[in-house]
Amino acid sequence: MNRQERSGPRQGSFWRDNSLTLAFGIAFLIVLVGQAVAGHAEFNEQLTVDGLQQLSLGQYVTSSDFAVDVTENWQSEFLQFSLYIFGTVWLVQRGSPESKELHKVGTESDREQRMGDHATPDSPRWAGTKDWRQGVYARSLGLVMGGLFVLSWTAQSITGMAAYDEQQLRQLQDPVGWGGYLASPDFWNRTLQNWQSELLAVAAMVILSVYLRQRGSPESKPVGAAHTSTGVEG
Template identity: 40%
Template sequence: MSSFSRFFYQNGLLLVTFVLIMSALLGQVLTGWHDNNDDLQQMGLAALTLGQYLHSGHLLEATFENWESEFLQMGVYVVLTIWLRQKGSPESKKLDELEDVDQRPDPTKPGAPWPVRRGGLWLHLYQHSLSLALFGLFFGAFYLHARGGAMVYNIEQGHEGKPLVTVWGYMHTARFWFESFQNWQSEFVSIFSLVGLSIFLRQQSSPQSKPVDAPTTETGK
């Protein structure tokens, strides 16, 4: 196996996902550019070049409105699966026994990460680094959603001769929270669907599924 083939084999999931992200983002940029220019034309305003659109509130809002909900979904899912269980789902920890992730970190274990060997505050941060990172990304995307939304909102307000708002002011509008809640609920639906459907349905060779010949609600899960 060549070095490239081995690299792709070891990192294929991230690489393919990254290509899908960039492809979808390119499609979003091109279609969003035309859609935004249609809106501007209806208001009698000058159309944006593609370069100008890349710095627009329209693109900023649309992008981070979705990223915000994704990071929230993953953060909530990571935290909920610490304590909550679902019988029959491979997305849940076992009902009646501890798993490897529940064991206390062992600083003497060969290859243990530096924070584990260091202990104290560094260990505490490392123990919760995944959820901290996801919620940090959520709040960052939440702010950028509000910032982009305020830019779009102020273009509309200015066109209608109404007062402009700050980012904080936009976060007090029903429009901002409608945009957020409609995305949040869809992400919670995806968690519910994945956990619920994985009890009864199978996908050959996927780690997100139980073995095809496994009972629907075997003991322990």
Template identity: 40%
Template sequence: MLRPIKDHQAAGKNSEPKRHWVKDHGLLLVNVGLFLVFLGGMIISGAASYSEEQQTHGGPPLGILQYLATGHFVEAVFENWESEFLQMAMYVVLTVFLFQRGSSESKPVDKDAPQDEDPRDAKKTAKTPWPVRRGGWVLKVYEHSLSGLLALLFLASFTMHAIGGTAAFNEEQLSHGLPEVSTWEYVASSQFWFESFQNWQSEFLAVAVLVGASVYLRERGSPESKPVAEPHYETGA
């Protein structure tokens, strides 16, 4: 009878780190999971909608894998990614220099913020990120690596939006007996910028609402909100 107890205890010990790991990464895991669910829904519904449109014009229906290679899908995905990464990159950079008194989304207005501390003056330990211990140009890049990554993702999405949008636009052109356009011509068109601006404006509206609303409104338990009993004009998380 002792052996099953030991095995059970061992199993509990082995599974405990897994439970901790999931808890430690729950926010990322849930968001990645939701992304995959919604992307899958977009692919399935988009393929069905696109096939219906093709059949309306006398064309053959497309399978899901075939749909993934269409300009319709590429343009739809990256048009949205483009606006998301632009919003996040701009937000990261703007919050370095700008403040909103009373907002949990702002650094404190009247006192120093830990984010502004020079890492060169920090005490180095084994747990200090390697770029900080390395110093020099490596640290210089690391200091702005978050905004740099988001900017690169925006540029990549912007490029794919242009490529996918060109393919979708040319497909529409050919269906009406009109000539195709190059990617550069499509980027210079009002259609491309309409697609971009309609997404960009909504992203910055959402940020403005969050920044302003967090001055007066609360969400107990969320790090995006100040403590419920904290005064309105207390700035920072």
């Protein structure tokens, strides 16, 4: 046995070991800035058409109009992952690496999940407990994702109401308030058009990964894996 095998996998640099999170985080910030610049230009064009004074970029990014555009996308993304996390506990797709193996439907045993007496020395500390901490930690990912969905959905509804009421006042109409906005077509049009796109993307990924491959990606099966292989990642 050589030195590397005895000491375990060699640690790389911080940037390499966290490159997936860092790359997507940086890309998120770049795209968010791009959205702010493009949205600012479009918003000022509309203000000019309405004969109103234009806003600075700083005023725009702190406005309800920018906030609702951002939060309506966030809430749909967190909804997608929340549904997927909870749904894949009980739902399966034969042949997809996005699904667990067909015989593992459900929450699985403590042994399979390495909980309680079956926890290993490197298991998270709460996984080895036998009280409420284990129950919370065993559902922590779904709870946090669900909580982020609720928070972003609430933020969308509040900022959307503010933007909608502002538009109402520009047109010399009465504001509708939060309850009225939740019942308005504007709110549900914004919400449902995002939800349907996220659900379509998940369904497409699940079924296409049965028959198509991407070499080296954990989201794909190995290139030579059978179409019927389920829960196998490449």
